[in-house]
Amino acid sequence: MKFLLSTLVFLLFLNISFAQSPEQKLKDMGIELQEVTEPSANFVKWRKVGNLLFLAGDGSEMKGKLGKDLTVAEGYDAARQTGVDIISTLKAACGDFGKIKQFVKVRGMVNSTPDFYDQPKVINGFSDLMVEVFGEKGKHARAAVGHCSLPSNIVVEIEVVVELEE
Known part of the structure; x- marks a missing residue:
């Protein structure tokens, strides 16, 4: 029993010690x-209020409309690329x-x-992502909602709220 307990503690230690940071995960993903x-206009990219960080909407460089010009897979890729921009x-x-405690709310x-x-x-x-x-x-x-148009005919725009460590 003692051996089993020490083995479990060791395995837990390995899991904690070798957990990858977001930076390392990004690097591994290329x-x-x-x-x-x-x-491009009169606003800021983010605003910190207390321990919440509000990010302005960020959009894809890809243009077009789902259901007409693009497939769901292409839209998925546009949202993923927007995610890279938001991580930046x-x-x-x-x-x-x-410093990021957790993602709170996303509006897509x-x-x-x-x-x-x-x-x-x-x-x-x-x-x-x-x-x-x-x-x-x-x-x-x-929330993931449809709009009849987005600025400059972009495919997606995403807003994010994250909670920061105090």
């Missing part, structure tokens, strides 16, 4: 963060991913036709 640019903004805002907007109903499948591209990179901290409450 994802490089981009430099965050200034907003989080890094600029926090300086250190260790999808440029889609009135008869397109798979907005959640598109925004899964973002959500899946956050869990891949941040683990349990990356899970979030979420």
Whole structure:
């Protein structure tokens, strides 16, 4: 029994000691963060209120409308790439991913036709990436809604709220 207990403690230690940081996970995935640019209009990219960090909507570079121009898979990829941009903004805002306690809320907007109903499948591209990179901290409450248009005909726009460590 004593051997079993010490083995379990050792295995727990290994799991904790070798847990990958978000930076290492990004590196292993071949994802490089981009430099965050200034907003194109009169707003800020993020605002910290107490221990909450609100990120302005960030959108895909891909253009088009789901249900007309693009497949769900292409929309998923656009949401995933938007996720990379948002992770870059989080890094600029926090300086250190260790300051992120958890993702709280995500609002995913999808440029889609009135008869397109798979907005959640598109925004899964973002959500899946956050869990891949941040683990349990990356899970979030979420809305995935369709819009008849988005700025500059982008495919998706995503807003994020994260809680920071105090």
